[in-house]
Amino acid sequence: MSVSELKERHAVATETVNNLRDRLKQRRLQLLDTDVAKYSVAQGRSPVKFGATDLVCCRTLQGHTGKVYSLDWTPERNRIVSASQDGRLIVWNALTSQKTHAIKLPCAWVMTCAFSPNGQTVACGGLDSVCSIFSLSSTADKDGTVPVSRMLSGHRGYVSCCQYVPNEDAHLITSSGDQTCVLWDVTTGLKTSVFGGEFQSGHTADVLSVSISGSNPNWFISGSCDTTARLWDTRAASRAVRTFHGHEGDVNTVKFFPDGQRFGTGSDDGTCRLYDIRTGHQLQVYQPQGDGENVPVTSIAFSASGRLLFAGYANNNACYVWDTLLGEIVLDLGELQDSHKNRISCLGMSADGSALCTGSWDSNLKIWAFGGHRRVI
Amino acid sequence: MELEDSDARGKHRILAELGRVEEEVRFLEKELGELGQTDIVSTVCEELLCLIEKAPDPLLPLTNGPLNLGWDRWFEGPNGGDGCSCFIL
Numbered sequence: 001m002s003v004s005e006l007k008e009r010h011a012v013a014t015e016t017v018n019n020l021r022d023r024l025k026q027r028r029l030q031l032l033d034t035d036v037a038k039y040s041v042a043q044g045r046s047p048v049k050f051g052a053t054d055l056v057c058c059r060t061l062q063g064h065t066g067k068v069y070s071l072d073w074t075p076e077r078n079r080i081v082s083a084s085q086d087g088r089l090i091v092w093n094a095l096t097s098q099k100t101h102a103i104k105l106p107c108a109w110v111m112t113c114a115f116s117p118n119g120q121t122v123a124c125g126g127l128d129s130v131c132s133i134f135s136l137s138s139t140a141d142k143d144g145t146v147p148v149s150r151m152l153s154g155h156r157g158y159v160s161c162c163q164y165v166p167n168e169d170a171h172l173i174t175s176s177g178d179q180t181c182v183l184w185d186v187t188t189g190l191k192t193s194v195f196g197g198e199f200q201s202g203h204t205a206d207v208l209s210v211s212i213s214g215s216n217p218n219w220f221i222s223g224s225c226d227t228t229a230r231l232w233d234t235r236a237a238s239r240a241v242r243t244f245h246g247h248e249g250d251v252n253t254v255k256f257f258p259d260g261q262r263f264g265t266g267s268d269d270g271t272c273r274l275y276d277i278r279t280g281h282q283l284q285v286y287q288p289q290g291d292g293e294n295v296p297v298t299s300i301a302f303s304a305s306g307r308l309l310f311a312g313y314a315n316n317n318a319c320y321v322w323d324t325l326l327g328e329i330v331l332d333l334g335e336l337q338d339s340h341k342n343r344i345s346c347l348g349m350s351a352d353g354s355a356l357c358t359g360s361w362d363s364n365l366k367i368w369a370f371g372g373h374r375r376v377i
Numbered sequence: 378m379e380l381e382d383s384d385a386r387g388k389h390r391i392l393a394e395l396g397r398v399e400e401e402v403r404f405l406e407k408e409l410g411e412l413g414q415t416d417i418v419s420t421v422c423e424e425l426l427c428l429i430e431k432a433p434d435p436l437l438p439l440t441n442g443p444l445n446l447g448w449d450r451w452f453e454g455p456n457g458g459d460g461c462s463c464f465i466l
Contacts, residue, residue, distance in 0.1 A: 003391060007391060010391060013395065013401075016402050017398060017405060020402065020406060020409060024405060027409065031416075032418050033418055033420075034418055039418075039419055059451070059455065062456065087450040203462060210447060263452060279416055283418060283425070303431050304436070306429050306433060307430075307434055353434060353435050354447065354448040355451055356436070369435075369451055371438050373438070373440065374444075376444050377439065377442065
């Protein structure tokens with residue numbers, strides 16, 4: 001076939017793809033007979049009611065000297081690692097507020113950090129396009145410099161997010177400005193699989209966030225500047241299992257729902273959304289009311305049952321607490337006593353769901369827990 | 378010779394692109410077919426409501442059990458940090 005015949009065939013196929021995408025969109029709309037909020041109201045549910053002193057800031061972790069960009073809890077409850085514009089990782093005991101490690105990074109432009117499942121190593125990445133691994137049993141020099149125990153090199157763009165595969169200290173997944181996600185073998189430093197990229201169907205713009213399923217660690221979700229979220233199976237890297245449309249701006253953050261069968265997203269379009277993995281449906285849009293411009297969502301976290309969705313926004317210090325069933329904001333952590341003084345850039349729920357950690361451009365981390373009267377059914 | 382080489386590379390690239398687009402067509406047709414057997418949203422909502430209301434949640438004022446005493450460790454005893462001066466009346 002000649003080049004011009006090939007080009008013609010390509011144009012026809014592209015037209016077919018666009019038509020199919022439209023038909024899919026229309027067919028999905030027909031299946032959207034309701035959303036979670038309308039359904040819950042119809043079932044007689046009412047919003048969660050918080051008393052004025054129910055959710056409280058019970059710790060402020062001070063020590064960074066620049067904006068906090070990322071944080072991660074250990075699986076065994078009380079320790080947190082945070083990454084900051086000050087070029088350091090700090091490891092905290094959140095219960096005692098003590099710093100156990102303050103690691104000066106070789107590259108100060110860090111964007112993400114993660115704790116390994118066994119709590120013995122931390123990973124970070126950023127504008128150097130590398131994911132660096134540090135052992136917490138290494139000794140730091142007086143400057144806080146700790147030798148890098150492994151460098152995961154190969155991305156051709158910044159590392160936006162990293163997460164260890166649950167229960168696997170040897171594997172972690174990164175997302176990157178080079179439009180790919182990578183599954184790494186930390187022991188060898190080599191790529192096990194690449195998701196997306198030039199020769200595979202994947203994201204068509206920077207990937208900003210990943211979240212790995214707790215109930216099925218072969219699955220992970222990625223969120224991208226191409227406005228989509230994609231579900232990947234690590235056993236089949238050649239193409240995404242499913243692509244989730246709906247957002248109208250960069251998808252900055254993705255997080256699996258506690259049951260591992262749904263996930264949430266937060267976007268530059270000002271909304272958070274809840275999607276179902278099995279059916280591919282968009283179940284709910286969480287959009288603040290008001291005439292103002294849509295304020296980008298920076299980060300999200302679900303409470304242990306999934307009833308609450310915490311969302312940080314790129315204005316002031318807002319952290320809305322959404323009732324996921326009723327689709328309403330039931331609290332703003334930014335209006336509580338001892339709230340952050342600047343935007344919340346990252347959020348994380350402790351493993352047992354008893355505490356939320358927020359990280360902010362005000363250089364602090366805060367721990368929020370339920371201090372009111374709890375009624376048990 | 379150089380022009381022929383670049384022509385060959387150009388053709389190879391278009392062929393690869395064509396392959397990807399035609400594969401996309403196949404996947405989209407499959408997805409469209411699967412949608413015909415997919416549950417409507419209200420079915421998923423029913424499942425979700427049940428799930429959320431059964432699970433214990435330390436951050437809710439009203440929650441299913443079992444209670445875990447560890448949930449309140451953030452308010453117990455002396456701690457090394459500043460800031461926590463709340464108490465339960």
